[in-house]
Amino acid sequence: MKTDVVIIGGGVIGTAIARELSRFNINIILIEKEDDVAMGTSKGNSGIIHAGYNDDFNTLKGELNIKSNPKFDKLCADLKILFKRIGSLVIGFSQEDFRKLKELKENGEKNGIENLEIIRGPKLFELEPNLNPQAKYALYAPSAGIISPYKFTIALADNAVINGVKVLLETEAKDIRIEEKQVYGVVTNRGLIETRIVINAAGLHADEIAEAAGDNFKINPIKGEYQLFDKQWGNLVNHILFPIPTKLSKGILVAPTVHDNLLIGPNSYWVKDKDDPATTKAGTEEVCEGARKLVPNLPHQDLVASFAGLRADIEGRNDFIIEASKKIRGFINVADIESPGLSSVPAIAEMVSGILKEVVKEISPQLELNCQDDFVETLVEQPKFADYLDKTGEWQEIVEKDTDYGEIICRCEKVSKGEILRAIHQPLPARSLDAIKRRVRAGMGRCQGGFCSPKVLKILSEELKISPLKVSKKGPGSEILKTKTKEIIKETGVKFKDEVRV
Amino acid sequence: MEQNKIICISCPIGCRMTIQSKDGKITSIIGNACPKGIKYAEEEFINPLRILTTTVKVIGGELPLVSVKTEKSIPKRLLLKAMVEIAKIEVKAPVKIGQVIKDYLLGTGVSLVATRNIKRVDSNLFS
Amino acid sequence: MKLEYDLVIIGGGPAGLAVALEARRNTVKDILLLERDKYLGGILPQCIHNGFGVQYFKEELTGPEYAGRFITKLKDCQINVKKETMVINITSDKRIIAINRDDGLLHIQSKAVVLAMGCRERTREAIAVPGSRPAGIFTAGTAQRYINIEGYMPGREVVVLGSGDIGMIMARRMTLEGARVKAVLEIMPFSTGLIRNKVQCLDDFNIPLKFNHTITRIEGGKRVEKVTVAQVDKNLQAIPGTEEEISCDTVLLSVGLIPENELTSEAGIKLDPVTRGPIVNENRETEIEGIFACGNVLHVHDLADFVTEEGEIVGRAVGEYLKGNRKFRSQPIKIFPGDNIAYVVPQHIDFIVPGRKKIKLFMRVKKPEERVKINLIDDKGRVLTAYKKRIVTPGEMVSVFLPEVLLDDKLKNITISIKRD
Incomplete structure (x- = not known):
């Protein structure tokens, strides 16, 4: 296989870069080791688009967040995903907190954010009636917003695929082939992909990829645990509520999600294993305790899910790495994308596009980077039954055209069979139960797939023309079912005959 | 002398009874709160019986399996052995509730009967 | 599609089936049963084990057999059934929106509605x-x-x-x-x-x-x-x-199991925080007149037989409601859980019913206790009546009778408490 550019990593960074570069008339392959995109940090994070007052404008973090924030309205409208600019409040309880809020505000204003405001007194509780009554001050940033980070990633990938990017799933980079300090290819579990340019967007594993190309940095994963509450509680708060930030993190927040759930988290601690997003009892307690400082009455009885995410961190470094390698031609690192990474996505992609132009000039001047005339910037809106509950007349027309939209598979999230079929056949198709869940929310609700997973499994089996035994939760090795009923007893039957087990 | 412990299921109390026996004959039962316990303990000691409920493979049905039960109780010790036998059975759709799926299961004289209807379909994608 | 019915039952499990049959016996005419699955019977077809029907049929059946008896009867009495139909909204004025492949969206107006949606697993x-x-x-x-x-x-x-x-x-x-x-x-x-x-x-x-x-x-x-x-x-x-x-x-x-009451809440019906089902009177009627609930959507039962019993209470009650000849008490009697009682259903008694002798109250205890008395206590702390039980456990529902003769006009509250005997 041969291509112009290989992007390693199907997180929000890799897919955003893929989409941005698909504007050009070049061949791009994105490889992802899991069975879907958004399988790492991009699915386990807060989904916040920050206003940009936290970091110094002289850092990439500060600059790219500020540049990106205003772009989200159009980008998300183009990609047909939800983005809600609900604003954020950093909550202060003491005089000292007040000073810190003032510092944040000043920094934000230096960064060019104009509408920051410090709120105090009754107005605070008008904005947030369920806020801890001991709260005294808040830094209000109206431009902060919420997004679904995995839906964003999938939409970016869909759009990239429509524009010609080839996404290879279950494809893991094992090595980078380098000859005379120039990239010549990526060795994967599926063979060699010849390329002169590699973009390392491997997230938590970016250090291992970089090492193969001779660049040295060490990523330490930081784990953050979250809890998600039932949809009836999304309106418990109206804004994203943060505590006063610390050096390590922006703290345990309380916020609604774009799908009206209530989200709390994350805590923040270093771990060794990059691939173990397990939740812990201590973490759960820490997250609850932290969140209760902001909102004392949390609906613990209506917990829908706990999850954890791991984010990349390089010790001693407090900024993104977005640069062409100084040692190897054709190798671009996009690493250490910690918070506010998600908030910086559009500007990161544009910056990488600029770097690519330089790299191309350097290594293959004959390759002319031109924008494709037929670049498709927008995705087509796909109807979701949950959005039509108060316009049933319009849904009736949809059902009349395609009866699959009249069969409700997921009762909790009100997802029709038509939507699930579409997810299986969209540009970046869903191949597993979790992939369906991320695309159309079947199984995401209060019963957590108890009722719909047998049905979704059956649909996947029929559409992909595979045995139900091959249908997985999240790729090979995570198959849901073990054997046909009767097979185990047939295998072990002989053993039972003489054994007195009863 | 032998001792067996049995929990009575006649009511929610769940009396824990101890049965003493010699040469297979009960010599004493203690721990029961009422006479029902004695009867239950005797039955359980001499020949514990159970209804077996399971499924049987169906060919050409709307579902791949039909639920079945032993028409009468069978000895408890035969449950797993019966499962091995039942795993080998295949029945053609349609199946009617009450239909005898197998006579004389393991020579017990007890039949295996269907506990639901299964309609016939021309193809079953899920089997 | 627009439709009108006397009674719409949401859910074709043991509760819904019992309501349909009993409502028909009580001369309710136009009945529609809505079932989201491909088959009637709710969870029973997959409960292939035995132990069903000992109370109701006095014989031991498996889940599919138990359901089968009601489904067969249903076929004989011309009740409209729509399967693979999901209800998505119920309003307090008894309008129902449902959806399926063949009809698309159904807009149904009913005189009475029964919630029988069952429960989900924690x-x-x-x-x-x-x-x-x-x-x-x-x-x-x-x-x-x-x-x-x-x-x-x-x-x-x-x-x-x-x-x-x-x-x-x-x-x-x-x-x-x-x-x-x-x-x-x-x-x-x-x-x-x-x-x-x-x-x-x-x-x-x-x-x-x-x-x-x-x-x-x-x-x-x-x-x-x-x-x-x-x-x-x-x-x-x-x-x-x-x-x-x-x-x-x-x-x-x-x-554990949780009653599926999202539709109920959206209709504005108040739930009991313990049962997580609607608060009901002795007819299993919610706070909205003409909307009833029974089975596991009301409270989680231990035996399907008791679900059937509750469905039949509702079937009869719907008949009375549609005839419009009910007589309310001057004020309801509220029933409260006391010592070691987690909940009691029904939560209040609303009607004067000539000829009624007693009302069956269902409850669950919080913890196991042996040799107890279940006391029914009035406002002044007087024991109205008491029942002895050898044992009570949370796993098994407890029921006692409230004799009609005790229900005088002044009685406002009854508390049920468990005391060591």
Whole structure:
């Protein structure tokens, strides 16, 4: 296989870069080791688009967040995903907190954010009636917003695929082939992909990829645990509520999600294993305790899910790495994308596009980077039954055209069979139960797939023309079912005959 | 002398009874709160019986399996052995509730009967 | 499509089926039964074990047989049934919106509505079991569907969390099909299911039931590999040093059932925080006149037979409601749970019914207790009547009769309390 550019990593960074570069008339392959995109940090994070007052404008973090924030309205409208600019409040309880809020505000204003405001007194509780009554001050940033980070990633990938990017799933980079300090290819579990340019967007594993190309940095994963509450509680708060930030993190927040759930988290601690997003009892307690400082009455009885995410961190470094390698031609690192990474996505992609132009000039001047005339910037809106509950007349027309939209598979999230079929056949198709869940929310609700997973499994089996035994939760090795009923007893039957087990 | 412990299921109390026996004959039962316990303990000691409920493979049905039960109780010790036998059975759709799926299961004289209807379909994608 | 009915029943499980048949016997004319699944019977077709019908039919049946009896009768009495139809909205003025493949959206106006949507299983997430999120974690009911209906085994080596009835029944079911059930763990010091299931599902197969134990961690990347199990103290907190690892590929959860009342809440009907079902009067009528509820959507029952009994109460009540000849008390009598009572259904008595002798009250206790008296106490603390019970346990519903003669006009509240006898 041969291509112009290989992007390693199907997180929000890799897919955003893929989409941005698909504007050009070049061949791009994105490889992802899991069975879907958004399988790492991009699915386990807060989904916040920050206003940009936290970091110094002289850092990439500060600059790219500020540049990106205003772009989200159009980008998300183009990609047909939800983005809600609900604003954020950093909550202060003491005089000292007040000073810190003032510092944040000043920094934000230096960064060019104009509408920051410090709120105090009754107005605070008008904005947030369920806020801890001991709260005294808040830094209000109206431009902060919420997004679904995995839906964003999938939409970016869909759009990239429509524009010609080839996404290879279950494809893991094992090595980078380098000859005379120039990239010549990526060795994967599926063979060699010849390329002169590699973009390392491997997230938590970016250090291992970089090492193969001779660049040295060490990523330490930081784990953050979250809890998600039932949809009836999304309106418990109206804004994203943060505590006063610390050096390590922006703290345990309380916020609604774009799908009206209530989200709390994350805590923040270093771990060794990059691939173990397990939740812990201590973490759960820490997250609850932290969140209760902001909102004392949390609906613990209506917990829908706990999850954890791991984010990349390089010790001693407090900024993104977005640069062409100084040692190897054709190798671009996009690493250490910690918070506010998600908030910086559009500007990161544009910056990488600029770097690519330089790299191309350097290594293959004959390759002319031109924008494709037929670049498709927008995705087509796909109807979701949950959005039509108060316009049933319009849904009736949809059902009349395609009866699959009249069969409700997921009762909790009100997802029709038509939507699930579409997810299986969209540009970046869903191949597993979790992939369906991320695309159309079947199984995401209060019963957590108890009722719909047998049905979704059956649909996947029929559409992909595979045995139900091959249908997985999240790729090979995570198959849901073990054997046909009767097979185990047939295998072990002989053993039972003489054994007195009863 | 032998001792067996049995929990009575006649009511929610769940009396824990101890049965003493010699040469297979009960010599004493203690721990029961009422006479029902004695009867239950005797039955359980001499020949514990159970209804077996399971499924049987169906060919050409709307579902791949039909639920079945032993028409009468069978000895408890035969449950797993019966499962091995039942795993080998295949029945053609349609199946009617009450239909005898197998006579004389393991020579017990007890039949295996269907506990639901299964309609016939021309193809079953899920089997 | 626009439709009008006298009675719309939402849910075709044992509750809905009983309502339909009994309402027809009570001369209710135009009845529509809406069922979301392909088959009637609710969860019963996958409950292939026996133990159903002992109370109602006085004989022991399996789940499919029990459902089959009602389904056969239903066919004989011309009740409209729409299967594979999902109700998406109910309003307080009894308008229902439903959807299916053939009709698309259905807009139905009914004179009476019965909520019989059943319940769902509590999930691993609802009880926050720490650890990773691999394949191989199932609620017991979902595993039951895979094994008994779809024909697939979801695992070979199993640990069951929770000693609810479905959990114990599935421990036996999987054992019979050749899987190895390594343990059933119960966080409480007592079983939350029926004693008969403990004996016949676990003891019969030497499956260990560990009380005061829970799973403190699930491990495995793609598929469950092992669980860490620990003993808990009185506050249900894991005791350090008691941890033990059990390798398995499957975790089954049987940790409680929750009535499915999202439609109910959206209609503006108030729920009881303990039952998580609507607050009802003796007719199982919610706070909105003409909207009734029964079965597991109202409160979680231990036996299907009691669900049928409750459905029949509602069937009769709908008949009375539609005839319009009901007589309200000057004020309702409220019934409150007292010592060791978790809840009582119904929560209030609203009607004067000539000829009625007694009202059956259903309740669950909080903890097991032996040799008790169930006292029905009035506002002034006087014991109106009392019932002796040899034993009460949370796993088994308790019922007592409230004699009609006690219900004088001045009576406002009754508290039900359990006292040591």
